Amino acid sequence: MNLNFKRHYHLFVWLALAALGLILGLGDQRIVAYTAQSDAPIQIAHLLTTLGIH
DSSP: OOOHHHHHHHHHHHHHHHHHHHHHHHHHHHOOOOOOTHHHHHHHHHHHHTTTOO
């Protein structure tokens, strides 16, 4: 395990930097919730039936 970490430590560093960048860059983005139309579940069920998915 130690040998694998020494070989690939730069990948772990890049992954950590990418995660940190996303957290800091997108952390203050607002989430806007919205509601679907009241017949949306019926439309989805019809679509699944049309596609042959039960």
